[in-house]
Amino acid sequence: MTKNTGAPKEYHGPAGGWGSLIGLGKVALAARANPAATETLLRQNKAEGHMCTSCAWAKPAHPHPFEFCENGAKATLWDLTTDRAAADFFAEYSLAELRSWPDYELERVGRLTQPMRYDAPIDRYVPVSWDEAFRGIAAELKALDPKSVTFYTSGKAALEASYLYALFARMYGNNNLPDSSNMCHETTSVGLKKVIGSPVGTCTLEDLHHCDAIFYFGQNPGTNSPRILHPLQEAVRRGCKIIVFNPLREKGLIEFTNPQEPVQMTVGSPTDLADMYLQVRPGGDIAALMGLCKHVLARDAAARAAGEREIVDRLFIEQHCHGFDEFAQQAEETGWDEIESNSGLLRADLEAAAEVYIQAENVMGIYGMGLTQHVHGSQSIGMLVNLLLLGGNIGRQGAGITPIRGHSNVQGQRTVGITEKTKLAPMQKYRELFDFKPPQEDGHTTVEFLEALLDGSNKGFVGLGGNLARAVPDHPRVHEKWRDMALTVNIATKLNRTHLMPGKSAYLLPCLVRAEEDLQRSGPQTVTIEDSFSHIYGSIGKRRPADVHLKSELAIVAGIAKATLPAHPKWKWDEWTADYGKVRDLIAETFPDEFHDMNDRMNQPGGFYRGNAAHERMWKTDSGKAEFTAPSVMNACGVGDAPDHFHLVTLRSNDQFNTTIYGHDDRLRGLKGSRMIVLMSPADMARQGLKEGDDVTLVCDTGDDERRAVSGLTVTPYRLPDGCLAGYFPELNPLVPLWYHDKLSKTPAAKGVPVRIEV
Numbered sequence: 001m002t003k004n005t006g007a008p009k010e011y012h013g014p015a016g017g018w019g020s021l022i023g024l025g026k027v028a029l030a031a032r033a034n035p036a037a038t039e040t041l042l043r044q045n046k047a048e049g050h051m052c053t054s055c056a057w058a059k060p061a062h063p064h065p066f067e068f069c070e071n072g073a074k075a076t077l078w079d080l081t082t083d084r085a086a087a088d089f090f091a092e093y094s095l096a097e098l099r100s101w102p103d104y105e106l107e108r109v110g111r112l113t114q115p116m117r118y119d120a121p122i123d124r125y126v127p128v129s130w131d132e133a134f135r136g137i138a139a140e141l142k143a144l145d146p147k148s149v150t151f152y153t154s155g156k157a158a159l160e161a162s163y164l165y166a167l168f169a170r171m172y173g174n175n176n177l178p179d180s181s182n183m184c185h186e187t188t189s190v191g192l193k194k195v196i197g198s199p200v201g202t203c204t205l206e207d208l209h210h211c212d213a214i215f216y217f218g219q220n221p222g223t224n225s226p227r228i229l230h231p232l233q234e235a236v237r238r239g240c241k242i243i244v245f246n247p248l249r250e251k252g253l254i255e256f257t258n259p260q261e262p263v264q265m266t267v268g269s270p271t272d273l274a275d276m277y278l279q280v281r282p283g284g285d286i287a288a289l290m291g292l293c294k295h296v297l298a299r300d301a302a303a304r305a306a307g308e309r310e311i312v313d314r315l316f317i318e319q320h321c322h323g324f325d326e327f328a329q330q331a332e333e334t335g336w337d338e339i340e341s342n343s344g345l346l347r348a349d350l351e352a353a354a355e356v357y358i359q360a361e362n363v364m365g366i367y368g369m370g371l372t373q374h375v376h377g378s379q380s381i382g383m384l385v386n387l388l389l390l391g392g393n394i395g396r397q398g399a400g401i402t403p404i405r406g407h408s409n410v411q412g413q414r415t416v417g418i419t420e421k422t423k424l425a426p427m428q429k430y431r432e433l434f435d436f437k438p439p440q441e442d443g444h445t446t447v448e449f450l451e452a453l454l455d456g457s458n459k460g461f462v463g464l465g466g467n468l469a470r471a472v473p474d475h476p477r478v479h480e481k482w483r484d485m486a487l488t489v490n491i492a493t494k495l496n497r498t499h500l501m502p503g504k505s506a507y508l509l510p511c512l513v514r515a516e517e518d519l520q521r522s523g524p525q526t527v528t529i530e531d532s533f534s535h536i537y538g539s540i541g542k543r544r545p546a547d548v549h550l551k552s553e554l555a556i557v558a559g560i561a562k563a564t565l566p567a568h569p570k571w572k573w574d575e576w577t578a579d580y581g582k583v584r585d586l587i588a589e590t591f592p593d594e595f596h597d598m599n600d601r602m603n604q605p606g607g608f609y610r611g612n613a614a615h616e617r618m619w620k621t622d623s624g625k626a627e628f629t630a631p632s633v634m635n636a637c638g639v640g641d642a643p644d645h646f647h648l649v650t651l652r653s654n655d656q657f658n659t660t661i662y663g664h665d666d667r668l669r670g671l672k673g674s675r676m677i678v679l680m681s682p683a684d685m686a687r688q689g690l691k692e693g694d695d696v697t698l699v700c701d702t703g704d705d706e707r708r709a710v711s712g713l714t715v716t717p718y719r720l721p722d723g724c725l726a727g728y729f730p731e732l733n734p735l736v737p738l739w740y741h742d743k744l745s746k747t748p749a750a751k752g753v754p755v756r757i758e759v
């Protein structure tokens with residue numbers, strides 16, 4: 001007998017619209033934001049204002065009156081709460097007690113207010129002065145082997161603090177500088193670099209005004225970069241077609257009501273965005289893209305045979321590309337059966353999508369975590385580049401590739417030297433400017449840091465932002481070892497789970513947020529950040545800091561550095577802290593091509609563009625050309641199909657920023673009230689004999705000996721491809737094995753985890 005599985009959950013409104021304003025209001029209440037914070041929002045993402053700390057989307061030269069979205073506003077209101085996690089709070093609760101609190105409640109306590117040291121006998125954080133904190137940390141660092149310490153960054157700290165942080169790690173003696181990017185777009189930094197020589201996207205905002213088609217893979221703009229919906233809406237209104245590949249039907253790509261347009265808000269109907277929405281299987285993008293390329297090549301062969309205009313841009317390929325013949329042969333030899341079974345899509349649909357590509361003059365490829373967080377994620381990116389190269393769609397107006405970056409300055413941190421890869425760091429400049437010999441060995445990626453943690457060789461951790469212990473794969477194994485470290489230091493704004501796992505010696509150091517005034521000896525300081533389109537902007541906070549004890553991230557980094565390192569006439573930590581303009585001078589001297597005259601250019605509307613070689617059709621690859629790649633697999637998941645096993649996609653809800661949980665709803669997916677859910681297609685539910693509301697356990701099914709399981713998940717019907725399950729990050733991270741990562745870049749493969757269901 002088939003059970004009634006329940007109707008699939010769905011949101012019936014458009015993205016944006018009134019729902020976004022109501023969602024924002026709820027968070028403002030929960031965050032208990034200062035009422036004056038709304039005034040701060042009016043300055044968000046504008047010249048002379050502060051740049052949003054949520055996503056890395058562009059800040060246009062001609063902003064809207066309200067150049068912020070629902071989720072950017074949530075991030076700011078969350079930062080500007082009136083609640084405080086002060087000394088009395090830490091005196092009341094032991095860390096053992098706090099570990100039983102949910103993530104949501106931990107951050108909701110409020111802003112951290114003063115530096116704290118962990119006192120093991122009473123299992124509590126106790127207040128210390130900044131001076132004691134810096135001296136205590138320095139003493140521990142000096143006692144440790146530099147190779148055994150890791151300096152993590154989550155992508156929010158601005159360019160000035162990031163530059164000094166990378167410099168400090170190298171002066172101290174290692175390149176252990178993993179970044180949140182190592183869990184995110186490292187697949188881009190390595191995989192895209194390999195094929196077109198650029199570790200970042202080739203487009204600018206302007207290209208969105210000139211493209212005729214967008215192939216949009218694995219990114220959820222309604223939640224994660226809502227301000228992109230305005231240029232997408234404009235593009236659709238002028239006839240651009242958007243073809244989406246995503247296992248979930250994400251509302252933000254289906255229809256949008258622009259909250260900035262009074263007429264559309266009151267009487268208008270929403271704008272339909274996607275022209276075709278193809279619910280690809282997890283990791284099925286390689287096959288789907290192969291299908292698109294196969295059809296383009298077949299139509300090109302037919303056109304040439306008939307003496308018609310070529311479809312493939314042969315002139316571009318001859319001049320600029322390498323590897324075309326091998327790739328074309330593979331496309332020809334790959335059968336449609338293989339393409340259909342690996343992508344879960346029909347040949348007819350892929351052919352129709354390929355026709356859109358053929359008809360379009362200018363095509364853009366946009367992507368997010370749906371491509372990068374897979375075992376063969378680099379190959380998916382290579383395939384998207386293959387498609388674009390066929391039509392010469394890189395390096396001209398209206399065309400190119402756009403990875404949508406995560407944290408607001410994650411791209412910029414890499415640009416100014418936060419990297420574990422020595423060949424990407426400005427080692428020669430360090431020698432010249434600061435008179436020291438930087439370490440020569442590559443440092444840890446995030447995965448390598450965790451491996452070193454597990455084998456006991458990593459003994460110290462400094463986190464410039466983030467909630468690393470919660471964001472990583474394989475929680476139980478990692479958490480068991482975290483507290484064995486000799487030293488943990490967290491520079492943070494709010495309390496999170498990583499802070500509750502102190503090492504033998506541990507410090508929690510509170511910092512300013514970007515909307516707050518950063519007053520130093522030379523006056524109020526501006527900082528700079530880089531967006532997904534490689535534009536750099538000044539950002540100045542004007543709000544009174546949450547507490548008089550707070551320091552800026554830069555001042556904290558400089559304070560630790562000064563206490564740890566020997567004195568040196570060229571290492572001017574105090575001068576740099578007094579005037580960030582001097583740090584920008586150093587950035588400009590270190591990277592003159594991109595950052596010359598940075599202090600003058602940073603405040604120009606729309607930021608300054610640091611340029612991109614691939615955008616100019618200069619290919620900094622091994623062959624000196626743009627590379628066609630022949631993929632070695634047809635599905636990007638590391639472990640293939642097995643009876644009764646599913647591929648699990650871990651997602652962000654509309655009420656979260658990574659591990660920061662603003663609330664328990666996921667409005668744009670029509671889900672409410674709980675994050676401990678597993679989404680499943682009604683057909684799969686029926687096959688498994690499950691109904692809506694059943695309680696199940698997911699068990700990782702990669703075939704290794706370790707048991708990885710998460711229990712207490714409520715079965716929830718949802719429109720998904722068969723064989724695909726979805727649920728939330730970070731709750732489901734215990735299911736992801738540490739070794740399950742992109743082959744090339746070691747980005748954890750959080751999107752295609754093989755699992756089975758236990759009832």
Ligand SMILES: Nc1nc2c(c(=O)[nH]1)N[C@H]1C(S)=C(S)[C@@H](COP(=O)(O)OP(=O)(O)OC[C@H]3O[C@@H](n4cnc5c(=O)[nH]c(N)nc54)[C@H](O)[C@@H]3O)O[C@H]1N2
Nearest residue numbers: 071218219220224245282283368369370406407652657658
């Ligand atoms: N409000 C808010 N904004 C954010 C964040 C946040 O948490 N909240 N996080 C920031 C950060 S750090 C990042 S990296 C970005 C993340 O932004 P996204 O790149 O949008 O990341 P995810 O939310 O993980 O969603 C990935 C999308 O990929 C789809 N997907 C999953 N597997 C596959 C697949 O195999 N193929 C394809 N084609 N699609 C797939 C999912 O259904 C989902 O729609 O957002 C940034 N902005």
Ligand SMILES: Nc1nc2c(c(=O)[nH]1)N[C@H]1C(S)=C(S)[C@@H](COP(=O)(O)OP(=O)(O)OC[C@H]3O[C@@H](n4cnc5c(=O)[nH]c(N)nc54)[C@H](O)[C@@H]3O)O[C@H]1N2
Nearest residue numbers: 154180184465466467471491492494496650658659729750
């Ligand atoms: N399963 C699964 N795992 C994932 C992902 C996934 O999609 N699925 N996504 C991955 C991705 S893309 C990323 S980027 C990582 C995110 O990993 P992280 O970047 O490490 O985590 P966040 O949740 O962004 O960090 C939140 C904390 O940062 C601190 N913070 C907030 N603002 C500031 C600030 O301005 N300064 C400082 N110093 N601290 C601040 C606060 O204390 C807050 O608690 O997670 C990764 N993990």
Ligand SMILES: [Mo]
Nearest residue numbers: 180184406407
């Ligand atoms: Mo990210």
